[in-house]
Amino acid sequence: MKLPVLYPILDTATLDQCQLDWVSAAEAILEGGAKILQFRHKGPFTRRVFWAAEQIAALCERAGAVYVIDDRADIARVLNAGLHLGQDDLPPREARKILGDDAVVGFSTHSEEQLRAAANEPVDYLALGPIFATRSKARPDPVVGLENLARWRTLTDRPLVAIGGITRENAQDVLRAGADSVAVIADLYPIPCTRLSLRARIEEWLQLLRSNPA
Secondary structure (H helix, E strand, C coil): CCCCCEEEEEEHHHHHHHCCCHHHHHHHHHHCCCCEEEEECCCCCCHHHHHHHHHHHHHHHHHCCEEEEECCHHHHHHCCCEEEECCCCCCHHHHHHHHCCCCCEEEEECCHHHHHHHHHCCCCEEEECCCCCCCCCCCCCCCCHHHHHHHHHHHCCCCEEEECCCCCCCHHHHHHCCCCEEEECHHHCCCCCCHHHHHHHHHHHHHHHHHCCC
């Protein structure tokens, strides 16, 4: 799998704080040029949440973008979407039984030991982080840092997504250290966050990553 260099995460809790509708945010991200989008919702998957996730699936299909559901293999299966799994979620091998061989599956790692263990998992890409300190998780794992990212990059030939505290200011350092893609939450959403400002931020991110290749 060739990952897009920018991996935007549509985090519903962040958008609620911004008071921006989830579907409108997805439209802005895709209109800005994103080619992959993860739907991250840590609360109950109510009918309202599913309805929004379904609408975003249709938007991604029209935009030719990969759609990834965080954590929930059942929702990913219903929406014909990809799936991103954490260390405490359903094991990737079990998720494959639900999704089949063709679905995109990613898997989070947070240490050298976890990255080594993931080498045998049936996944399309791996995530590693947090690279820097992050506010997106209530109980974040220990910071990986650029030095470890560069050293551990050699442990896998899978596409590697770096996540955690990545901003426009440090993204190039992360790519130079060996990441194939940068996943972004906090620095994705400007203040104030509107559909227009979010689209502009995505365009800014993509211009930065394209004009200053690592």
